[in-house]
Amino acid sequence: MAEETIQALLVEDNEEHAQLLQRLLIESDEPIFEFRRFSTLQSALLALHAPGAPATPGAGDAPIARRFDIVLLDLSLPDSEGIETFLRMQERAPDLPIVVLTGTDDEGLAVETVKRGAQDYLVKGRVDDRILVRSLLYALERKKTQYELKRARDDLEQRVEARTAELLAANALLQKEIAERKRAESAVLESNRQLADALEKLRETQEQVIQRERLHALGRMASGIAHDFNNALAPILGFSELLLRRPESLRDYERARGYIEMIHTTAEDSAKIVARLREFYRYREANDLFTPVSLNDLIQQVISMTQPRWKDQAQAQGTQVTIKTELQNIPTISGNEAELRELLFNVVFNAIDALSERGTVTFRTSMREDSAVLQVSDTGSGMTEEVRSRCLEPFYTTKEEHGSGLGLGIVYGIVRRHDGTIEIESAPGKGTTVTIALPLYKEERVPVRKEPSSRIEETLRILVVEDEPLVREVIEVYLREDRHYVETAVNGREGLEKYRAGTFDLVLTDRAMPEANGDVLAAEIKQINPRQPVILLTGFGDLMSGAGEKPEGVDLVVGKPFTMDSLRAAMAEAIRPRDPPPPNGAPPGDRLPPPQG
Numbered sequence: 001m002a003e004e005t006i007q008a009l010l011v012e013d014n015e016e017h018a019q020l021l022q023r024l025l026i027e028s029d030e031p032i033f034e035f036r037r038f039s040t041l042q043s044a045l046l047a048l049h050a051p052g053a054p055a056t057p058g059a060g061d062a063p064i065a066r067r068f069d070i071v072l073l074d075l076s077l078p079d080s081e082g083i084e085t086f087l088r089m090q091e092r093a094p095d096l097p098i099v100v101l102t103g104t105d106d107e108g109l110a111v112e113t114v115k116r117g118a119q120d121y122l123v124k125g126r127v128d129d130r131i132l133v134r135s136l137l138y139a140l141e142r143k144k145t146q147y148e149l150k151r152a153r154d155d156l157e158q159r160v161e162a163r164t165a166e167l168l169a170a171n172a173l174l175q176k177e178i179a180e181r182k183r184a185e186s187a188v189l190e191s192n193r194q195l196a197d198a199l200e201k202l203r204e205t206q207e208q209v210i211q212r213e214r215l216h217a218l219g220r221m222a223s224g225i226a227h228d229f230n231n232a233l234a235p236i237l238g239f240s241e242l243l244l245r246r247p248e249s250l251r252d253y254e255r256a257r258g259y260i261e262m263i264h265t266t267a268e269d270s271a272k273i274v275a276r277l278r279e280f281y282r283y284r285e286a287n288d289l290f291t292p293v294s295l296n297d298l299i300q301q302v303i304s305m306t307q308p309r310w311k312d313q314a315q316a317q318g319t320q321v322t323i324k325t326e327l328q329n330i331p332t333i334s335g336n337e338a339e340l341r342e343l344l345f346n347v348v349f350n351a352i353d354a355l356s357e358r359g360t361v362t363f364r365t366s367m368r369e370d371s372a373v374l375q376v377s378d379t380g381s382g383m384t385e386e387v388r389s390r391c392l393e394p395f396y397t398t399k400e401e402h403g404s405g406l407g408l409g410i411v412y413g414i415v416r417r418h419d420g421t422i423e424i425e426s427a428p429g430k431g432t433t434v435t436i437a438l439p440l441y442k443e444e445r446v447p448v449r450k451e452p453s454s455r456i457e458e459t460l461r462i463l464v465v466e467d468e469p470l471v472r473e474v475i476e477v478y479l480r481e482d483r484h485y486v487e488t489a490v491n492g493r494e495g496l497e498k499y500r501a502g503t504f505d506l507v508l509t510d511r512a513m514p515e516a517n518g519d520v521l522a523a524e525i526k527q528i529n530p531r532q533p534v535i536l537l538t539g540f541g542d543l544m545s546g547a548g549e550k551p552e553g554v555d556l557v558v559g560k561p562f563t564m565d566s567l568r569a570a571m572a573e574a575i576r577p578r579d580p581p582p583p584n585g586a587p588p589g590d591r592l593p594p595p596q597g
Helices: 015-027 041-049 083-092 107-115 129-245 247-251 253-280 295-305 307-316 337-353 385-390 407-417 469-481 492-501 518-528 541-546 564-575
Strands: 006-011 033-038 070-073 098-102 120-123 291-293 320-327 333-335 358-368 371-378 421-426 432-439 461-465 485-489 506-510 534-538 556-559
Touching (some): 006 129, 015 033, 041 083, 070 083, 083 098, 083 107, 098 129, 107 120, 120 129, 129 247, 247 253, 291 337, 295 320, 295 337, 295 358, 295 371, 307 320, 307 337, 333 337, 337 358, 337 371, 337 407, 337 432, 385 421, 407 421, 461 469, 461 492, 469 485, 469 564, 492 506, 506 518, 518 534, 534 541, 534 564, 556 564
Parallel strands (some): 006 033, 006 070, 070 098, 098 120, 320 358, 461 506, 506 534, 534 556
Antiparallel strands (some): 291 333, 358 371, 421 432
């Protein structure tokens, strides 16, 4: 700044004042000022409007050579007066610093002018060259600083605008991505909904198919059971009808006893029909006794025992059956010989039934790792894939009224109980091969069976709860035959009332009863006396034992129908002393003297 000439625009109508100002600045040691003077506001404004153009001719007016750096303004001019003069100049030259130098000594005007943007307000006659130069230089510096600040602000605003534009663009892109993601999520949700609907429909369809299969299985089961029960009931009805129609036959002791024995035997066989249902799913129990079994000897035995079927009966029906054996020398297997014999019976009978006119059944044995393998092959009609895949299902049969569908189902249960495997290969016209693998025998600890006494010698007080009158009467007769004291109830509610009113050594209860079933009754009794022996007598006994089911509060489950011997054994087991009672435990029931009469 010190080496440059400062171009000043002087607006002053008084010639003497103008010359005085120029002389003061020339005498100063500060930077060189070069003035361009205008005597009216209008001429100065025109000079600012058209830099470099000649000013309008007037007294004392000078041409403009270049731009101005500062304005030195008098407020009292021929064509303008007071604050209006400043405002007009500021409007025309907003970027130039304006220093007011006027003869008007008005503090209010001075304050107003500075507030409106004047860099300084000087009064003529009160300034010397030093004050005047300093004021002009300060005005230039302040304006320069303001200009730089404005430029910095403008630059910052431009940068902010640019950054804002970038952020807006990024935000727009983000919003677009969010919208696309929402559309994708909506599509996924819709897809999931459709998938859920499809799965729900599939589940409903599966349930319908399962329900149909259950109904088919129930129908086959009912058909098979009805077939076997009808066969079993025939002699029972026949011999009992003979005794009822001919009472005089009761005088023939031997004949009457024979009829009754046959009725008894047939009834036991009927009970076995239900027990056989258990074989489909029963697992090996702790007291099942497995012994070493020679599979080859068992095969020879079964071939001999079934000869009337595969030879004599088959020939009578016009069928020629040949039995072949290819038995290797194999170790003994571990199993229940009676069950394995029944397994072989069923496999042989199925093979024979598959033959027509002429055919061969071949038995083969071999070794496979730690198992003995038995193969029974026939040259019969074979099975379709559908029949082969279902032939092990209980009650499934293709023999219509000639079969119950129990055979291969029992075979599967026995194989599984022996920890073995079974595979069946068959095709129409190519025969069938049944392959059974059974584990070899290993030394194991034989469970000790405790045989209860045939009869309990002491007299017991027994509560019998049974809703079926005939069954209740049979139980009562059995117990009174052994000289026990018997109290009876017809349902669970009455049984609980009588138990609370008396003292009993043993409780025998049915399971399915009105008002309160046997499970509820047993649990209530054990709440009263935790050491009270309770036996559950139920027609579901074999099925419950096969499934390992024993309701809470029940000590022993006995299946119906039962015999006097089986009831005695269950009673002896139930009242057998166990752990000693706790110090504050409930005492067992008092023993009564034998009933009289």
